[in-house]
Amino acid sequence: MKISMSRFQIHDDLTAPEGSVPVLRGALATGGQLPNFLGVLAGSPAALRGYAKFRSELRHGKLTLPTLERIALAVAEHYHSEPGIAMHSRAARSSGLALDEV
Structure with missing residues (x-):
């Protein structure tokens, strides 16, 4: 099943709320590109930070x-x-x- 995220705004480091920009820039530096999923989450800085923290914690598993x-x-x-x-x-x-x- 393919789920389209096109109904959501996909942000980048130029359009995202200020609180999301550092996380997006970190993701770009690490991965070389910005996944749409992160671009969508960037609309909510708290959600984006929460996801980034979750991903970070997985590295300690x-x-x-x-x-x-x-x-x-x-x-x-x-x-x-x-x-x-x-x-x-x-x-x-x-x-x-x-x-x-x-």
Whole structure:
């Protein structure tokens, strides 16, 4: 099932509320691109900060970074998210996954 987010405004660091800009710039610096999901969440600085904190906490769990990237890739593929596939493919390679695993 593909869910369209087009009914929501997708912000970038130029259109987002001031409180969302630092998180968006951090995401851009880390991932090289801004996922639409974060652009939508940016409409609410509190929601965006909450999501960023949640993602940060996942890094302290028991799953390894390569495993987290495998999961992220599977989700991006399931939803046919070309930007998500591209971003998580790069992250997966950076985490040490072999090319045949990506």
